[in-house]
Every structure is written in C-alpha cells, then in structure tokens.
Amino acid sequence: MKTNKKTRLVVIGNGMAGIRTLEELLKMSPDEFEITVFGAEPQPNYNRILLSPVLSGEMKFQDTVLNDWSWYEEHNITLHTGKLVTKIDRKNCVVHTKEGGAEGGLAIPYDRLLIATGSNPIMLPIPGINLPGVLAYRSIDDVEKMLVVAQDKTTPSKRAVVIGGGLLGLEAANGLSLQGMEVAVVHLCEWPMERQLDKVGGGLLKNELEKRGLKFYMSRQTEAILGEDKVTGLRFKDGEEIPADLVIMAAGIRPNIALAKLANIHCERGIVVNDTMQTYDPKIYSVGECVQHRGQVYGLVAPLFEQAKVAANHLAEYGRMRYEGSAVSTKLKVTGIDLFSAGDFNAGPGDEELLLQDSARGVYKKLVLRDNKLRGAVMYGDTLDGPWYFQMMRDETDVSEMREHILFGQMHIGDSGRGGASNVANMPDSAEICGCNGVTKGAIVKTILDKKLFTLEEVRAHTKASGSCGSCTGLCEAILANTLGDYSAKPSKKALCSCTEHAHHDVQEAITKLQLKTIPELMKALQWKTADGCHVCRPALNYYLMAAWPGEYQDDSRSRFINERVHANIQKDGTYSVIPRIWGGVTSPSELRAIAEIAERHEVRTVHITGGQRIGLYGITKEQLPKMWSELVDAGFVSGHAYGKALRTVKTCVGSEWCRFGTQDSTAMGIKVEKMTWGSWTPHKFKIAVSGCPRNCAEATIKDFGVVCVDSGYEIHVGGNGGIKVRVTDFLCKVETEEQVLEYCGAYMQLYREEAHYMERTAPWIERVGLAHIKQHVVDDAAGRTELYARFLKSQTYSQDDPWKERAEGKDAHEYQPLATIA
Amino acid sequence: MPANKKQSRAWPAPTECFGLTITRWNMEWLQIGHIEDIPRQGSRVVQTSSGEIALFRSVDDQVFALNNKCPHKGGPLSQGIVHGTRVTCPLHNWVIDLESGVAVAPDEGCAHRHEVRVAHGVVFLEVKAGACKAA
Numbered sequence: 001m002k003t004n005k006k007t008r009l010v011v012i013g014n015g016m017a018g019i020r021t022l023e024e025l026l027k028m029s030p031d032e033f034e035i036t037v038f039g040a041e042p043q044p045n046y047n048r049i050l051l052s053p054v055l056s057g058e059m060k061f062q063d064t065v066l067n068d069w070s071w072y073e074e075h076n077i078t079l080h081t082g083k084l085v086t087k088i089d090r091k092n093c094v095v096h097t098k099e100g101g102a103e104g105g106l107a108i109p110y111d112r113l114l115i116a117t118g119s120n121p122i123m124l125p126i127p128g129i130n131l132p133g134v135l136a137y138r139s140i141d142d143v144e145k146m147l148v149v150a151q152d153k154t155t156p157s158k159r160a161v162v163i164g165g166g167l168l169g170l171e172a173a174n175g176l177s178l179q180g181m182e183v184a185v186v187h188l189c190e191w192p193m194e195r196q197l198d199k200v201g202g203g204l205l206k207n208e209l210e211k212r213g214l215k216f217y218m219s220r221q222t223e224a225i226l227g228e229d230k231v232t233g234l235r236f237k238d239g240e241e242i243p244a245d246l247v248i249m250a251a252g253i254r255p256n257i258a259l260a261k262l263a264n265i266h267c268e269r270g271i272v273v274n275d276t277m278q279t280y281d282p283k284i285y286s287v288g289e290c291v292q293h294r295g296q297v298y299g300l301v302a303p304l305f306e307q308a309k310v311a312a313n314h315l316a317e318y319g320r321m322r323y324e325g326s327a328v329s330t331k332l333k334v335t336g337i338d339l340f341s342a343g344d345f346n347a348g349p350g351d352e353e354l355l356l357q358d359s360a361r362g363v364y365k366k367l368v369l370r371d372n373k374l375r376g377a378v379m380y381g382d383t384l385d386g387p388w389y390f391q392m393m394r395d396e397t398d399v400s401e402m403r404e405h406i407l408f409g410q411m412h413i414g415d416s417g418r419g420g421a422s423n424v425a426n427m428p429d430s431a432e433i434c435g436c437n438g439v440t441k442g443a444i445v446k447t448i449l450d451k452k453l454f455t456l457e458e459v460r461a462h463t464k465a466s467g468s469c470g471s472c473t474g475l476c477e478a479i480l481a482n483t484l485g486d487y488s489a490k491p492s493k494k495a496l497c498s499c500t501e502h503a504h505h506d507v508q509e510a511i512t513k514l515q516l517k518t519i520p521e522l523m524k525a526l527q528w529k530t531a532d533g534c535h536v537c538r539p540a541l542n543y544y545l546m547a548a549w550p551g552e553y554q555d556d557s558r559s560r561f562i563n564e565r566v567h568a569n570i571q572k573d574g575t576y577s578v579i580p581r582i583w584g585g586v587t588s589p590s591e592l593r594a595i596a597e598i599a600e601r602h603e604v605r606t607v608h609i610t611g612g613q614r615i616g617l618y619g620i621t622k623e624q625l626p627k628m629w630s631e632l633v634d635a636g637f638v639s640g641h642a643y644g645k646a647l648r649t650v651k652t653c654v655g656s657e658w659c660r661f662g663t664q665d666s667t668a669m670g671i672k673v674e675k676m677t678w679g680s681w682t683p684h685k686f687k688i689a690v691s692g693c694p695r696n697c698a699e700a701t702i703k704d705f706g707v708v709c710v711d712s713g714y715e716i717h718v719g720g721n722g723g724i725k726v727r728v729t730d731f732l733c734k735v736e737t738e739e740q741v742l743e744y745c746g747a748y749m750q751l752y753r754e755e756a757h758y759m760e761r762t763a764p765w766i767e768r769v770g771l772a773h774i775k776q777h778v779v780d781d782a783a784g785r786t787e788l789y790a791r792f793l794k795s796q797t798y799s800q801d802d803p804w805k806e807r808a809e810g811k812d813a814h815e816y817q818p819l820a821t822i823a
Numbered sequence: 824m825p826a827n828k829k830q831s832r833a834w835p836a837p838t839e840c841f842g843l844t845i846t847r848w849n850m851e852w853l854q855i856g857h858i859e860d861i862p863r864q865g866s867r868v869v870q871t872s873s874g875e876i877a878l879f880r881s882v883d884d885q886v887f888a889l890n891n892k893c894p895h896k897g898g899p900l901s902q903g904i905v906h907g908t909r910v911t912c913p914l915h916n917w918v919i920d921l922e923s924g925v926a927v928a929p930d931e932g933c934a935h936r937h938e939v940r941v942a943h944g945v946v947f948l949e950v951k952a953g954a955c956k957a958a
Binding site: 462467468535538563566572818821822 | 853855856860861862863864865867868869870871872875878882883896897898899902903904905906907909911913914915916918929950
C-alpha cells in the first residue's frame with residue numbers, strides 16, 4: 001500500500017548514470033520522491049565524456065556541466081557534494097557519511113537506494129605510484145592538475161608519459177600534446193586500442209598519432225616510476241629509463257564496488273543486477289559503470305542511459321521495462337581521426353573476413369561475417385558507414401546478396417547528393433549535412449555541445465537535421481559520435497514512438513496473437529503511456545490493424561494523416577492537389593478533354609504532368625474537392641491515391657504494340673497490374689513500372705516493384721527507389737507468363753504489407769530483412785506464395801471502392817465544410 | 824454555411840438553432856455550433872474576417888480554439904492529427920499545445936488561442952485578437 005508520504009530515495013553518486021536516472025524518474029513521477037544525492041566530487045553533475053576536449057583546450061569546464069546547482073534546487077533535491085558515503089546500513093535502511101553532520105557523520109534514511117558509484121582508474125601496483133605528478137584520468141580534478149603542469153611557464157619543455165594505449169590513454173596523450181607537452185605512450189600490447197582495433201587498424205592509428213608528434217613505446221612493461229619528491233621518469237622491465245614530468249595512469253578502469261561489498265551486496269566484477277537494475281537487495285538499485293549485468297560490465301555512455309531509463313521505470317513502480325544488455329560501438333575522440341569499431345572483429349574459425357585497405361587514402365575497413373551475418377567491424381579513416389554496419393549487426397540482416405558491395409558502404413548501394421563526403425571528422429563546419437532543413441555540420445556540433453545532447457532523437461528534435469527524409473541519419477550519427485566520442489548508435493530495440501516501449505514488430509505480433517481489433521484495445525493491451533497516442537503511433541496502429549483484419553477493421557479517419565483523411569494532397573498554402581488515376585499512363589482525347597474542362601471550370605491554377613504519367617491539378621481549396629471529384633467520377637475517373645501510403649502508379653512504356661524494340665505488350669501488362677493493385681494500402685507509398693524491353697524506358701529498376709519484359713518472359717525486380725536515396729532494384733526472379741507476374745506482384749506486395757514497418761519503403765525493408773528472405777517467401781515457397789497472393793486479393797475486395805466517389809456522394813461532408821462563418 | 828438541419832437538440836434561449844448568420848450571445852461570446860459538429864480527436868474551422876479559427880475536440884471532449892495557423896510556416900492546424908491536448912501540424916509535424924497555443928519544445932512559437940466555452944453541448948467562442956497563455 002502506498003501512503004501519502006513521499007518515497008525517500010537516496011542516490012550515491014552524482015555522475016552521469018545516477019543523475020540521468022533521476023531525470024528519467026522526474027519525467028515520470030515528479031512529485032513522488034524525496035531525493036538526496038551524494039557526490040564524492042565537489043562539482044555538480046558534469047559530462048565526463050567531454051574531459052578530453054577540456055584537456056585539449058577545445059572546451060571549458062563550464063561547458064561540460066549537465067545539471068548546475070539550480071537544477072537540484074528546482075527539483076527539491078538535497079545535494080551533498082564532496083561527501084563520501086562510508087557505510088550502507090541495510091538492516092535499518094540508512095546511509096552514513098564520515099563527516100558533514102552535526103555529530104560528525106550524516107545518517108540519511110532511505111526507502112529506495114540507488115548506487116551509481118561508477119568506476120575507479122586502475123593504479124598499477126608499482127614503486128613510485130604515489131609520487132606527486134602521477135595522475136589518473138578520470139575526473140575534472142585530474143584534468144585541472146594536468147593543465148597546471150602543462151601550462152607551467154617555469155619549465156620550458158615538459159614531458160608527459162601516458163601508461164596505457166587504450167581509448168582513454170590516447171585521448172589524454174592527444175590532449176596533453178595539444179597543450180604543448182612532449183608525450184610518450186607506453187603500452188603492453190603490440191598496437192594501441194587492441195580491444196577496439198585489429199593489428200592493421202591499430203598500426204594505421206599509431207602512424208597517424210606519430211605524425212602528430214606522439215612517441216610510442218609498444219610491448220613495454222613499466223617496472224617503476226622514478227623520482228624523489230616528485231616524478232622524474234620511469235623505468236621499463238628491460239631496464240631502459242625515460243624522463244617524465246607527468247605520468248598519467250590510463251591502464252583501465254574497475255567498477256567501484258567497495259561500498260556495496262562492505263554492505264554485503266552481492267558483487268562479482270561489479271554489483272550484480274537483474275534486468276530491472278535491481279541488486280540482490282530489493283530496495284537497492286544500481287546503474288552505471290559499477291554494475292555487472294548478465295556478466296557484462298559497461299564503460300560507455302549509451303548503455304548507462306539505457307540502464308537509467310529502466311531503473312527509473314522500476315523506481316517509479318511502472319514495472320514495465322527490462323534492460324537486456326547493449327551492443328556497443330566505439331569511436332576515438334581525437335579531432336581529425338575517424339575510427340569505428342563494433343562487435344567481434346577478430347575472425348574465429350568459420351568466420352569470413354572482408355577487407356579493404358587503401359593506404360593512399362588512409363582508409364581501412366574490415367568486416368567479419370558468420371553465416372552471412374555481420375559480426376564485427378573495424379573501420380579507420382572513413383567511418384561514415386559505421387552506424388549502418390552496426391544496425392545490420394543488431395538486425396542480424398542476411399547480407400549475402402550485398403556482400404560484393406558491402407565494403408564500399410551504403411553510399412555505394414545508392415545515395416545521391418552527398419558528393420562523396422564521408423569523412424565526418426574532416427568536414428568543414430560549413431558543410432551542409434541535412435539538405436532538407438539546411439543544417440550544417442557546425443550547427444549540429446554547436447547544438448550537441450550547447451544543449452548537451454546524447455542521442456540521435458535529441459539532435460533531430462533540436463536541429464531538425466535528419467528529421468525529414470532521413471537520408472542524412474548516418475551522417476548525423478557520425479557527427480554525434482565524433483563530437484561525443486563514445487556512443488552507441490541506437491538501442492537495439494527501437495520503440496515505435498515515445499508513447500510506448502514496444503517496437504513496430506511487437507505491435508504487429510500482438511495484433512494477431514492477442515486478436516486485437518481496435519486502436520483503444522491495442523493501446524490498452526500494450527500499456528500505452530498516453531491516452532490516445534500521437535501523430536506517430538496512431539497512423540501506424542491504424543495501418544497495422546487494417547492490414548491484419550481486412551474487411552473487419554473499421555478505418556479510423558482520425559488516425560489518418562490529412563492527405564489520406566481527405567483523399568487529396570495538402571500543399572504548402574493549405575490548398576490541395578487532385579490527381580486522377582490514369583491506368584498505365586494511357587489516356588484518350590475524351591479523357592483529356594474532360595480534365596481540361598473540369599480544370600477550366602474550377603479555375604485550376606496549375607496543371608502539371610507528374611512523374612508517374614498522370615495529370616495533376618493544383619491549388620484546389622478543400623471546399624471545392626467534393627464537387628470536382630463528382631465531375632471527375634462522372635467522366636469515368638477514380639482516385640489516383642497520389643496522396644496515400646498506397647499503390648501510386650504503374651508506369652509503362654508503349655512496348656511491343658509500337659516500339660521497334662519492344663518484346664512484350666508492357667502497356668497492357670501495366671494496366672492489368674494497376675487494375676489489380678489500385679486502392680491497396682501499404683506501409684509506405686508503392687510504385688510499380690513495366691518496361692517493354694531491357695532498355696527500360698519506364699525506369700522499372702528504381703521502383704518498388706519493376707517488371708522488365710524480355711523475349712522469353714518477364715524479369716521481376718524489387719526494392720528500387722528513385723527518391724532521396726537512389727537505389728537500384730534487386731533482381732528477384734524471371735517468370736514466363738502474365739499470370740505469374742500478377743501472382744508474384746500480389747504475393748510480394750502482401751509480404752510487404754504484412755511484414756514491413758509502417759513508413760518503411762521497400763528499399764530499406766529489403767535492406768533490413770535481406771533479399772534472401774524475400775526470395776524464400778515469394779520465389780522458393782510456392783505454396784506460401786499462393787497464400788500470400790490469395791490474402792492480397794481478399795484484402796483488395798475491400799479496398800477498391802473509389803474514395804472520391806464516396807465523398808462526392810456526401811461521405812465525411814464535415815471534412816470539407818467550415819463549422820461557421822462570422823461576418 | 825448551410826443551415827443546420829438538426830432540430831432536435833435542446834438549445835438554451837435565446838437561439839433556436841444555427842442560422843446562416845451567427846447570433847451574438849453577448850458582446851464577445853459567439854455561439855458557433857454544437858460539440859457534436861466537431862469530430863472527436865478532430866477539428867472544424869470557423870471563418871472570420873480576420874482569418875480562420877480552428878476548434879479542436881480532444882478524445883475526452885474538451886474543446887479548444889486556436890488561430891488556424893502554425894507558428895512555423897502557417898500550416899492549417901485544423902488539418903492535423905489531434906492527440907491528447909495537442910495537435911500536430913500537417914505540414915512539418917510541429918506539435919502545438921491546445922491549451923496554451925504554444926509549440927512543444929524544442930520548437931518555439933505560438934498559435935494564438937481563443938477562449939471557448941461549452942454549455943449544454945453548445946460551443947461559444949470569444950472572438951478577439953488572441954493572446955498567449957504561456958510565455
């Protein structure tokens with residue numbers, strides 16, 4: 001039973017994970033908690049990832065503060081900084097500090113405790129480790145001490161030695177070098193960053209850093225740090241000595257579990273938690289680098305944020321989310337060096353390696369495949385495709401059909417307008433990243449830093465970059481990664497929208513499994529967080545229900561985007577376009593005359609021939625629409641669905657009827673296909689073309705479904721796209737008869753209708769599931785194909801009522817009339 | 824607009840039903856229709872000499888009125904998807920809070936709101952230059 005009393009929540013650790021959990025918690029239940037935070041450092045919560053730019057002088061400490069003092073005040077959070085918690089009394093539910101209270105120590109009772117103590121740098125047990133001038137690289141305090149030495153004007157040349165050539169060590173070395181120090185890196189292994197890079201990639205990185213003035217001592221072990229009252233140098237196991245004014249220990253981090261251990265909370269390498277981030281003591285939760293989850297300890301920011309979300313959800317007693325581990329990728333945050341690694345990049349037995357090495361361009365890529373799926377990637381010099389590989393790794397996409405091109409990146413598979421710009425690190429600030437919204441790299445970087453953003457969604461919300469067509473998503477992720485360094489592209493399971501934790505796939509599955517038949521039922525069963533969803537989820541749910549229950553589901557017009565609700569395409573000034581269907585692009589003088597007369601009668605401002613072989617009438621007001629439709633319907637036209645996520649056009653050439661090269665009657669074929677498919681709703685728009693010969697005048701190889709006629713039959717191509725990102729179709733198969741073309745077309749469309757995510761064109765759908773999957777269901781499995789085709793035809797019996805005719809006859813009249821007019 | 828044919832509703836005096844011209848309730852409040860004329864999770868437009876006003880009805884039957892113009896590029900908000908007490912502009916997906924007229928962060932701007940009251944199902948609108956509730 002919950003009482004009116006607020007739950008007392010104590011947080012040990014004022015770092016990124018602990019405070020992120022509080023932020024998530026305050027979003028969900030702003031008034032339920034009385035919160036106390038303990039921080040060992042004297043500063044408010046700052047962004048530890050940005051220590052490197054502070055060290056290199058690219059940023060000031062103030063810029064890294066995530067939540068300043070006023071934030072704690074605003075949310076009534078009691079903050080104790082610079083106070084070390086020394087004991088957790090689990091029996092009485094109290095935490096103790098050594099000092100800070102009236103009688104020496106503070107004693108704060110809790111109902112719930114969150115341990116977010118992070119990790120400690122590993123200080124090697126060697127002689128001299130405690131000398132002044134030996135520092136870790138963990139806190140802003142360490143950085144400030146380094147800067148004091150580096151900027152000390154009394155000694156002209158200053159030498160720093162960094163022990164550890166991992167991610168952190170190299171960033172420290174780079175920063176100190178930029179501060180004018182002579183820097184040497186000592187590393188146990190043969191090449192730097194061996195946990196993220198293979199030998200070749202590591203070698204390239206080492207060369208580049210050497211060019212920048214760093215000195216490397218590889219495969220060397222430090223025996224002792226030398227010096228009397230301060231550090232003067234260090235000695236290797238082989239006896240060689242090198243001088244040093246500053247020694248940085250960057251040999252790794254270790255979860256900080258001392259406090260938890262003292263309280264007898266079960267720990268292994270870290271504090272052991274379950275999928276709800278709960279420790280073995282049910283009142284105590286833990287998040288961040290101190291945690292061990294399913295045997296895994298994380299030291300990157302993205303997993304911490306995922307954990308924070310889950311922990312907050314359970315603290316707020318929503319009890320819905322589970323943390324299932326994170327896939328992580330790594331970037332080195334050294335200006336001008338592009339490096340990416342993810343997954344398992346050392347090929348084991350049975351694995352295949354794909355390699356690309358271009359020394360002149362300084363580019364190296366290695367992909368590791370197992371069973372035609374990506375398992376790991378290392379990239380150096382050109383990392384633009386990192387997020388793409390990472391996504392395929394997590395989607396477990398079958399890449400067998402694209403392995404010839406996969407190393408050359410997504411751009412090779414098709415992208416226009418980027419001008420080959422791929423090295424994000426070296427792009428000038430003025431480079432335009434998002435062409436739709438005119439956002440430059442500089443603007444994105446500035447927003448990320450100013451607004452303290454961490455995720456692609458946040459970048460999208462604040463800058464609009466990648467928010468329209470989405471083709472620059474990879475670039476934006478690369479910039480985010482490059483700015484923040486450590487970043488994992490997307491959570492492995494992407495929620496449909498912020499109203500739910502469920503992904504598209506979960507929703508599609510639940511609809512059939514739980515026999516859900518209306519949007520409210522669906523929202524209830526899947527515990528939607530909002531009363532009636534949002535503009536992102538409602539159209540998706542409406543589509544999924546419609547696709548799952550043809551004829552049974554009552555379309556919800558309130559969950560349709562305006563274009564589909566009023567069956568016309570809204571224009572920038574609020575008027576609409578009207579585009580009647582012209583079967584297969586074939587028209588006649590009488591049809592043209594009818595359109596001309598209607599256009600004249602309604603004083604249409606623009607008459608335009610569309611790219612899909614039709615005639616578009618523009619500038620029609622909403623009130624005019626039903627009248628105009630009724631005239632078009634009388635002249636024999638039906639809606640062209642130019643406004644819908646539906647079958648758009650079937651483009652044809654004149655084929656064997658006229659063309660001296662034509663092999664089949666592509667025009668008649670196209671009309672048959674269009675008569676079969678028109679009116680069908682699909683996850684996104686769907687375009688078809690039929691070309692009469694391989695010269696392909698109907699451009700069938702950039703359509704969602706393309707037919708290319710040849711002498712011996714019909715080639716079927718799928719997954720093309722002529723839009724923002726040009727993608728040439730994949731060849732699916734060859735068939736011999738028109739009937740087969742219709743059957744394969746229907747089956748393929750139905751598979752797309754049933755399986756693709758809402759708002760996913762066939763091109764990204766095929767890239768996600770792999771062509772092999774499509775081939776299996778549409779080509780190889782004949783019985784399955786027959787069933788898909790039958791389901792498509794059944795669904796079509798309910799969707800081929802002309803929406804214009806219905807509205808011309810008065811359906812939804814309120815949509816087209818004002819409620820009142822006030823003189 | 825065409826005369827409303829539905830005579831069965833019980834209107835408060837002094838008006839009987841909707842006519843071509845709008846009856847003035849008092850100096851500022853205009854009776855503009857019945858709540859059932861606005862679809863739930865939907866919107867209808869009132870045309871005025873100073874531009875269009877969009878009336879929204881939320882899923883729980885609250886009624887709001889804003890200028891039918893998105894602060895971003897002037898898109899007709901009345902054509903957007905209504906969810907909770909928000910509407911999403913059909914042109915570029917800005918989300919506008921119906922209670923205040925203010926764009927939901929991080930977007931910035933305000934579609935001016937108008938006072939609206941519902942009594943016995945009858946919707947009254949205060950027509951004057953709208954003001955922003957929130958800053």
